[in-house]
Amino acid sequence: MEKKISKKALLKSFHNWFYGHLTCFSQEHMQTFGYLCSMLPLVEDLYEDEEDKAKAMNTYTAFFNTEPQLGTLIVGITAGLEEARAGGTEDVDDETINGLRAGLMGPIAGIGDSLVVGTVIPILLGIAMGMSTGGSPLGAIFYILVWNLFAYFGMKFLYFKGYSLGTKAVEFLIGAQGDAIRESVSILGGMVIGAVSATWVSVSTSLQLLNEAGEPYLVLQDKLNEVFPGLLTAVFVIVCWFLMAKKQMSPIKVMLLLVVVAFVGVLVGFFNPGLVY
Amino acid sequence: MTISWLQAALLGLFACLSSMPGMGGSSIGNYTLGRPLIGGFFCGLILGDIKNGILGGCAMQGGYIALVTPGGTVSADVRAVSYIGIPLAMVALKSYGLEATSVEGAALATSFGAMVGTLGTVLFYGTATVNLAWQHIGWQAVEKRDYHKLYVVDMVLPWISHFICSFIPTLIMCKMGTSVVELIKTTLPMDGIAMKTLFTVGSLLPCVGIAILLKQIVKQVTDFIPYLFGFTLAASMGINLVSATVIAGMFAVINYKIKMLSVSKAAAVDGWDDEEEEI
Numbered sequence: 155m156e157k158k159i160s161k162k163a164l165l166k167s168f169h170n171w172f173y174g175h176l177t178c179f180s181q182e183h184m185q186t187f188g189y190l191c192s193m194l195p196l197v198e199d200l201y202e203d204e205e206d207k208a209k210a211m212n213t214y215t216a217f218f219n220t221e222p223q224l225g226t227l228i229v230g231i232t233a234g235l236e237e238a239r240a241g242g243t244e245d246v247d248d249e250t251i252n253g254l255r256a257g258l259m260g261p262i263a264g265i266g267d268s269l270v271v272g273t274v275i276p277i278l279l280g281i282a283m284g285m286s287t288g289g290s291p292l293g294a295i296f297y298i299l300v301w302n303l304f305a306y307f308g309m310k311f312l313y314f315k316g317y318s319l320g321t322k323a324v325e326f327l328i329g330a331q332g333d334a335i336r337e338s339v340s341i342l343g344g345m346v347i348g349a350v351s352a353t354w355v356s357v358s359t360s361l362q363l364l365n366e367a368g369e370p371y372l373v374l375q376d377k378l379n380e381v382f383p384g385l386l387t388a389v390f391v392i393v394c395w396f397l398m399a400k401k402q403m404s405p406i407k408v409m410l411l412l413v414v415v416a417f418v419g420v421l422v423g424f425f426n427p428g429l430v431y
Numbered sequence: 432m433t434i435s436w437l438q439a440a441l442l443g444l445f446a447c448l449s450s451m452p453g454m455g456g457s458s459i460g461n462y463t464l465g466r467p468l469i470g471g472f473f474c475g476l477i478l479g480d481i482k483n484g485i486l487g488g489c490a491m492q493g494g495y496i497a498l499v500t501p502g503g504t505v506s507a508d509v510r511a512v513s514y515i516g517i518p519l520a521m522v523a524l525k526s527y528g529l530e531a532t533s534v535e536g537a538a539l540a541t542s543f544g545a546m547v548g549t550l551g552t553v554l555f556y557g558t559a560t561v562n563l564a565w566q567h568i569g570w571q572a573v574e575k576r577d578y579h580k581l582y583v584v585d586m587v588l589p590w591i592s593h594f595i596c597s598f599i600p601t602l603i604m605c606k607m608g609t610s611v612v613e614l615i616k617t618t619l620p621m622d623g624i625a626m627k628t629l630f631t632v633g634s635l636l637p638c639v640g641i642a643i644l645l646k647q648i649v650k651q652v653t654d655f656i657p658y659l660f661g662f663t664l665a666a667s668m669g670i671n672l673v674s675a676t677v678i679a680g681m682f683a684v685i686n687y688k689i690k691m692l693s694v695s696k697a698a699a700v701d702g703w704d705d706e707e708e709e710i
Contacts, residue, residue, distance in 0.1 A: 172456065178569070178585040179452030180562040184643075187569055191585045194578055208576050215573060219643065222457055260647035268672040271499045275462060282468055283489050289482035289531075294472035298463055305458040330697075334690030338683040340648045341657045345679035347644050348661025349672055354499050355637040384666035388659065390635060394642035395649060408639050409556075416631035420624055427630035 157241040163199035164233065167192050168313045171229050172306065175222045181405045184219035189229065196233055200240040210236060213248050220259035221266025223309055228258050230313040234320015243321060254323070257336050261343025267350050275301065357386040359419075360426035432525040434478065434518060434605050441477045442514045443601040445470070447593035450510035451500060451555055452562065454593055461509065467491040467544065470513025478521060486531035487517045487524070491544035500640070507633075510597055511551025515604045516544040522608050543612065547604075549633055550615070554596045561592035657682075 175188035190211065197210045220228065232251055239246040278301050286293030316323070359378070362370040378385045397403045397411070419425035434442075445464060447453065453460035463469055471488015475481035491512055520540040521531075529536040565588040572580035604611055619626050649655055661679060664670045670678070 172458065174456065174585045176452045176457045176461075177454060178562050178565055178589050180559045180566055181556075182563060183566055187566060187581065187585045190569075190573070190578075190581050194581060198578075204576065207578070211573065211576075211578060215570075256647055260644045263644050265676060267499050268676055271462075272672050275466075279466060279468060279492060283492055286468060286485050286489055289485045291472050291475070291481050291485055294469050294485060294488070297466070298469060302459060302463060305462070309458075330694040331691065334687050334694065337690065338687040340654070341686050342676075342679045342683035344645075344648050344654065344657030345661030345664070345682065346672075346676050347641060347648070348658040348663075349665040349670070349675035349679075350499070350661075351637075351641045352662045352665035353672055355634075355641060357634055357638065382663075382667070384662060387638070387666075388662055390638040391641045391645065392655070394638045395645045398639075398642055399646045399649070405639055405643060406560075408642075409636060412635045412639065413628070413632050416635055417624075417628045420627040420631055425627070425631040427627060427634070 157200055157237060159196055159199050159233065159237050163195045164314070164317065166195040167229070167233060168226075168310060170195065171222075171226060171313070172309055175225075181409065183217060185222065185225075186215065186218050188222075189218045190214050192229055193232070193236065196236055200236060206240075210239070213251050216252050216255065218255060218259060220263040221270060223270045223305060224266030224312065225259065225262050226309040226312040227316040228255060228262060230316020231258075231319055231323045232316075233313075234317045234323070237317075238321040246321065257340070260347070261339045264343045264346035264350055268346055272350075272353075274304070278304075351387060351391055352384050355387050355391070356384075357390050359386060359424050360428060361424050432478075432522050434522065434608060436602075436606065438477050439602045439605040440598075442474065442518055442605050443598040445473055445477075446510040446514040446597040446601040447590070449513060450508060450558065450593070450597055452558060452589070453510070453597075454590060465509035465513055467495055467509070467513050467517065470509070471517050474514065474517045474521065478518060480521065483521050483524065483531050484517065486536075487520045487540045488513070490531065490537040490540040491516060491520075493541070495544075495548070507545075507548035508551030508555045509548070510601070511554060512544045512548040514601050515551070516540075516547040518605050519543055519547070519608065519612055523612070546612075546615070549630060552633055552636075553629075554600060557596040558589075558592045561595060562589055565589060565592070 171188060171192035174191050175185050178187045179185070193211065193214045197207050201207045201210060214232075232255065235246050235251050235254070239251075278297055282293035282297035284293065285296055359374050361374040363372040365371045375386075382388070394408055394412075397408050398405065403411075416425060448455035448460045449463075449465035449470065451457075451461050451465075453465065455461070455464055464473065468485070468488045471484040471486070471491070472481065473484070474488070475484020478484065495507060495509070495512060517540075520543040523539060523543065524531055524536055527539070529539060531537065531540065565584050568588070569581055569584035572578065572584065621627075645658060649658065657679075661675055664675045664678060665672070
């Protein structure tokens with residue numbers, strides 16, 4: 155049996171995502187609730203039976219977080235997949251859907267952060283600041299219009315593109331070719347995330363050892379940079395990864411641990427932001 | 432120049448809309464109303480001085496032009512920069528008789544922005560933590576299959592988090608005006624342990640966001656190589672992000688081609704075996 159989601163439900167799902175992906179954000183579940191709200195209109199449109207609805211909704215209780223503008227593509231793809239599942243396509247189950255979501259959210263986050271947030275927005279803001287030199291509101295109005303039109307229609311395009319891909323994305327993503335694509339995309343994502351963290355995250359130490367004349371003979375940060383520029387940042391990221399992935403610590407616990415590390419580090423003189431008012 | 436209760440309340444409302452998990456949604460809220468340039472425009476409208484609002488916003492925007500929140504971790508909070516920092520800077524500039532276009536004026540505005548922006552990260556983590564309570568209600572709703580409650584959880588209840596963590600702080604800070612800035616400066620000196628720790632935490636927390644993203648990608652130790660490779664491109668070689676993405680894309684294509692080659696080769700070998708058996 156072929157099932158089709160109504161246009162109305164698709165639009166509602168898209169608007170729920172456009173507005174609500176981050177409104178109920180927490181460090182624990184991030185965009186999961188936004189995702190649930192986005193899938194709800196589709197699930198209600200596709201299934202009559204309460205049992206089926208519950209089964210479908212349950213799929214999307216899995217953790218989700220990505221760059222929300224570009225990530226709209228993923229929401230669109232799952233809309234297509236849910237339609238296929240409701241229509242009885244065999245290959246589509248919880249595992250395919252969540253495997254695809256989990257596989258795409260990391261790479262998309264890295265690419266979206268660098269392209270949308272790191273490139274498009276700064277360019278638009280740069281132009282707007284130029285137009286607002288001298289205190290004219292023109293630049294601000296320009297940015298409000300251009301960015302929001304770009305974001306709304308761009309995301310709408312991605313959503314419906316993902317929806318029309320739907321099961322095709324799965325054909326793409328399962329089997330040997332799927333493995334090849336997934337592995338390649340995660341290489342891309344890993345590299346971009348690496349570049350993102352080197353560019354926007356900066357952990358450095360102020361520790362230095364002084365000789366008797368009070369001159370520093372060892373500046374730890376310089377030494378570390380001679381080994382590998384940005385070493386401390388990379389080490390901290392990998393330690394956080396280790397704690398969450400291998401020790402199953404929740405993000406909040408890791409953050410609290412970092413607060414303790416920062417406090418102790420400041421006390422012993424390892425960290426010092428060196429700022430003044 | 433003073434800020435009335437009504438004006439402070441309006442600024443508080445904009446703070447609710449514009450923060451990172453803001454009630455305006457991220458495109459309209461965080462990425463529009465939250466940008467200091469746009470914030471300056473609205474602060475100007477609310478306070479009746481668009482020109483100085485925009486100028487203050489421009490001065491602060493420079494520092495946050497490429498503000499990215501990797502993996503949802505925030506190092507500077509835009510609601511505080513835009514709707515506490517800018518109004519306070521406007522008041523301060525007026526009271527010191529400085530022009531926002533002058534070097535001193537811009538420097539004053541920027542330092543205000545940096546300070547409240549970093550202090551504001553506390554507001555960000557506050558909001559996200561209060562949201563945990565609504566999400567708890569949400570999980571119960573999922574269990575009871577009361578799915579429509581999810582809309583309330585996602586789009587209505589977080590207003591309470593924002594009333595506590597955005598509206599009230601903005602209202603009070605803006606109403607108290609520059610005296611509150613002086614108070615912070617004397618009670619929390621930059622070389623004191625509290626502020627040093629706060630700023631250090633600010634630089635460490637994005638590591639968690641990156642690690643959350645990596646969790647999806649890195650399954651074994653060798654998966655760290657692409658990450659470190661990208662890191663090296665940016666940190667050691669100074670390659671910018673768009674260029675790094677292009678290089679990464681090239682590697683992804685190469686990897687795909689090699690993988691597909693081995694797939695088609697395996698298929699060919701299988702075919703060969705079949706033929707042999709037939710003979």
